[in-house]
Amino acid sequence: MSYKEYETWEEKRCEVLDGKIISMAPSPLPEHQEISMQLSIEIGSHLRGKTCRAFAAPIDVYLFEDYREKWIDKNVRNWVIPDLIVVCDPNKITRSKIVGAPDLVVEIISSSSAKINRIDKRLAYGRAGVREYWMIDPANQVIEVYLLKENSLELHDVYTREDKIPIHILENFTIDLTVIFPEREE
Template sequence: MVTIPITKLTFEEYLTYDDGSGFHYELVDGTLELMNPPTIEHFLIVAFLDTTFISEIQRLSLAWLTFRETGTRTGRNKSRLTDLCVVTQEQARDLLKASAVFDSAPLLIVEVVSPDSIKRDYRHKRSEYAAVGVPEYWVVDPLELKITVLLLEEGFYEETVFTADQKIVSWTFPELAIAPHQVFAAGKI
């Protein structure tokens, strides 16, 4: 059983927090929230999207990078761990020798839904990512076999849900040619 400290942490304390357990935490209003280890399906889906995004970045010669399981600061004492994010090289350079928690909004964030993250991914992270100006947020839901793409317009997300063989429409990667069935097939062995 893991015991999470009762004391509130500041964002700065969170950046250096290590209880030696190897577990990952998000910081929500100064309180640590334990993140359950992902499933293999989750890892495979993220790996597929990561590889797909990297291919597009290289094909278009963009000065962007992808990262898995990095943090994004979403408030004074809040930080969320992303399954996958796309950032500029400049954003990454700023954190080269610091904790991998982005203070500025990534270009794109992807979260893969698990049974214990439904509310967090669809509701909490949606409002927090919009508040800090993340232009594009994908909620990849293998439970419902749908991908919700949220595009930030005038401070609020406009959402489009993609299923089956519909081509996913992305602002970040406008020439991307993948469909949800490909993403979810990647999660199978």
């Protein structure tokens, strides 16, 4: 599939790598949305007035494109819609999409998306040059943090609800995960 074909769809969202549809997920669950919202508030507030900017889904990201080149939407065969991204190069931010690898990508996984996020997207994000990748598991209230090393995202650490998590691409900024993960009733 190309982006040209995708543009003809009505009311459907999908993600594509190498021209192959990898995900057409239904709307997220409330728990997913709550985590996404709280994380967006924390990161967005910290970035207010700074060069780096945060974006929450839905926003199309052309992973392997170069904003300096004369690219044409219709030929793009790799785009994703991460749950949350941080972009520190303002030239990658266009009116309608992000062109090139974000600095931080956050995916909130579910049982139906875990394989795609753990394998397909993680490998693609590494090849594209994403510097930091978070996989959030709401069911277990865990965040896996991967950092870029030689075009590969490698597991750096795992954080739980009781931890404070640093954002490695941003200096001196940590997030208390008790704010991100809702308290569960026993």
